[in-house]
Structure formats: C-alpha cells, structure tokens
Amino acid sequence: MAKLATKASVTSRLTTKAQTTIPQIVRNALHLDPGDTLRYVITDTSVILEKVQGTHDISENPFAFFHEWASEDDEKAFANF
Template sequence: MQGEAMTHSTITSKGQTTLPSQIREALHLKPGDRISYEIQGDAVVIRHQPGAMAVFGTLKSAPDQAGVEFKEARKKSREMWEADAAKEGLR
C-alpha cells in the first residue's frame, strides 16, 4: 500500500476498531482470522497470523519413518537428542 492514500478508522471507548476493507483485502483476512501486531518505534505492523491448521500436513515423515507411530517416533527422537546432548556434555 506504499504510495496509496492513507486509510483511517476510529477507536471506540472499549479500544476497538474496524480494519478498513483495503487492509483486510491486502492481508486476505476473513472473519475469525487472527492478526498480530509488532510495534516499530512510533508505527505498528499488522500481520495475518495463520492458525496451526494452516500448516497441517505440510510436514512429511522422513522416508525411513513412514508408517511409524507418533509415540515411537517421539521416543526415538528423544533418545537421539539425549545421546547428542550427552556427547556435548549438556546432560
């Protein structure tokens, strides 16, 4: 939106506001979506905060782990982490 006319909204007595439609469209926001705020000096950056389900299924099992039960994979990962930590003197 750089170079475009600024949009405005009003803060209510409860500290609420409505995001202007141009902002909602630019961030692809829908009702119920979450947003995050980052303070940068005297400005605030608003970002779409996707939920956990947005990344569901994006992680694939390693080829040698396909079909392994989650509990078993977690146990094996923990054992490997503990072995590595012991080698580095962290455990």
C-alpha cells in the same frame, strides 16, 4: 531505517471500548476472514498489522501473546488452564 512505500492510506476510529473496524481495503489486502488471528508488530515509530499464517489457535493458550504475563510465577499459576 528504511521508509516503507505506501500503497494506500486509510483511517478508522477507536471506540470508547478501544475497538475499531479494520477497513475493507486492509481486510482485502491481508486476505482476512472471520476468525483469523492478527499480529501487531510494534516498532519505535509504528505498528505493523500482519495476518498470522498457519494454525495458531489462540484458544489453546489465551495468554500466549501477552508477554507481560510470561514470568515463571505466571506459568505456575496458569499451568492447569
């Protein structure tokens, strides 16, 4: 697997509620604005943070990104939501 070139390295701290502030340098690099949707791409050795492009309104389907809730039974149970 090719190693990614690193332009910068920053850290942030996780709160007791599993929240963190995305550092300004990262927000600037991804051109993030309030309300933007983020994608976490999980690999064997890292997690990649990406800005989702286009009009992906999570309120249309709040379960869309939770693959563990994607069974046929879940689809039936939440069909009216």
